[in-house]
Amino acid sequence: MSPILSRDEIRTRFSRAMSDMYRNEVPQYGQLLELVADINQRTLQARPALHAQMQAGRELERLGVERHGAIRVGTAAELSMLRRLFAVMGMEPVGYYDLSVAGVPVHSTAFRPVSEAALRANPFRVFTSLLRLELIADPALQDRARAILGARSIFTPHVLELIAKAESAGGLHEAEADAFVKEALETFRWHCESTVDAATYASLHQAHRLIADVVCFKGPHINHLTPRTLDIDAAQAAMPAHGMHAKEEIEGPPARACPILLRQTSFKALEEAVRFADQGRGEAGSHTARFGEIEQRGVALTPEGRALYDRLLAQAREPREDTHGRALSYGQRLHAAFADFPDDWQALRRQKLAFFRYVLSPAGEQQIEARSRFASAGGLEQWIEEGLVSAEPITYEDFLPVSAAGIFQSNLGGETHKQYAAHAARQAFEADLGASVHDEMALYAAAQQQSMELLLSRVQG
Ligand code: OOG
Ligand code: NI
Numbered sequence: 011m012s013p014i015l016s017r018d019e020i021r022t023r024f025s026r027a028m029s030d031m032y033r034n035e036v037p038q039y040g041q042l043l044e045l046v047a048d049i050n051q052r053t054l055q056a057r058p059a060l061h062a063q064m065q066a067g068r069e070l071e072r073l074g075v076e077r078h079g080a081i082r083v084g085t086a087a088e089l090s091m092l093r094r095l096f097a098v099m100g101m102e103p104v105g106y107y108d109l110s111v112a113g114v115p116v117h118s119t120a121f122r123p124v125s126e127a128a129l130r131a132n133p134f135r136v137f138t139s140l141l142r143l144e145l146i147a148d149p150a151l152q153d154r155a156r157a158i159l160g161a162r163s164i165f166t167p168h169v170l171e172l173i174a175k176a177e178s179a180g181g182l183h184e185a186e187a188d189a190f191v192k193e194a195l196e197t198f199r200w201h202c203e204s205t206v207d208a209a210t211y212a213s214l215h216q217a218h219r220l221i222a223d224v225v226c227f228k229g230p231h232i233n234h235l236t237p238r239t240l241d242i243d244a245a246q247a248a249m250p251a252h253g254m255h256a257k258e259e260i261e262g263p264p265a266r267a268c269p270i271l272l273r274q275t276s277f278k279a280l281e282e283a284v285r286f287a288d289q290g291r292g293e294a295g296s297h298t299a300r301f302g303e304i305e306q307r308g309v310a311l312t313p314e315g316r317a318l319y320d321r322l323l324a325q326a327r328e329p330r331e332d333t334h335g336r337a338l339s340y341g342q343r344l345h346a347a348f349a350d351f352p353d354d355w356q357a358l359r360r361q362k363l364a365f366f367r368y369v370l371s372p373a374g375e376q377q378i379e380a381r382s383r384f385a386s387a388g389g390l391e392q393w394i395e396e397g398l399v400s401a402e403p404i405t406y407e408d409f410l411p412v413s414a415a416g417i418f419q420s421n422l423g424g425e426t427h428k429q430y431a432a433h434a435a436r437q438a439f440e441a442d443l444g445a446s447v448h449d450e451m452a453l454y455a456a457a458q459q460q461s462m463e464l465l466l467s468r469v470q471g
Contacts, residue, residue, distance in 0.1 A: 256275050
């Protein structure tokens, strides 16, 4: 029998199959990919320093295949089975996001690879939200939704067998892996037939549009698939000419010389024809679920850097006037607030605001090969200054709750946002998931620490 296929390879095949399926379902996604590929190529040509940085960090290879998607599920059983499904592809739950604070009745995690090697191979991520039915005010409607969800099965019988096989055998062989990709894809496919009648859809939609999206369909259709751009401002500016109407504001930090965390923008959900269970052939209703999104990723921030980011973002979101009493736009406030966030790599590093990977530079390698040890006086800072060691920014691989809420909302139409009492329920989420989520800060800190240990072992020979 053929050997067991690596989880990285299964993930790469799955991510490609998902991208092909989504391109067929949503042709605008294909146009978006072309636009982003074109902008990335031009950006790399125009900015040799960025090109060199990405090459050194070995990120150039992954750029063209890098995607994240998003799905929303309705029950604990669905969520925990998804955890097992993603594990077959080496994707583990990282982070907890409470979106109820932003008027969206879900909480979420991101399934993604966690080791550096796996991230380098293919960083495919899926932002996965669990509907919080307990936040539906009407108890009868809550029960109805629960019953509908309880009656569906979002996985094919064969994929369930293959998940169990991967768990017991420690992986899948080539042919099994191909079958797994094909069967797993079924869970994420769009279904234009609703499982409920039009009146049920309407009452769930009335409670919250998102509830209808999760409850009324056969499965958790992938609702967007996001490529990574190196210049989100250029991409945003180019979108209208390609017939995509981007949301007004880019979520996340403002444009900077040294990108931090994550900036995202999306274009509106498509309105799609849907046939409800009580409709005959030819009759149709509609539903909006699927949209397009692009993102630009920057350096991961330390807890101190993240606290500063959260504080400045909150400040930017407060209405403010200039000295003449004129209201400042959100963009102006964002720009003003982030003047307080250092914008050069050295300051970010020395003030411990961001995570870096320390590696020997070519000059450092040469010096070691010549068997001359580094002078230990001065240590790391001096080696960096002498060009023997380089500090590479570690890319942020996760999401941002305020941004995610903004993306959700821009696609929920202009309806007034419902308010839910803020209550993160991480423990309940982890109980439903059947596992605890990784702490993303611990992952970045470990990557930085490991690079340091490796460096010291080489230097001290
Ligand atoms: C997920 C929205 C959040 C992101 O990139 O922050 C998201 C959803 O709409 O299901 O995708
Ligand atoms: Ni997204």
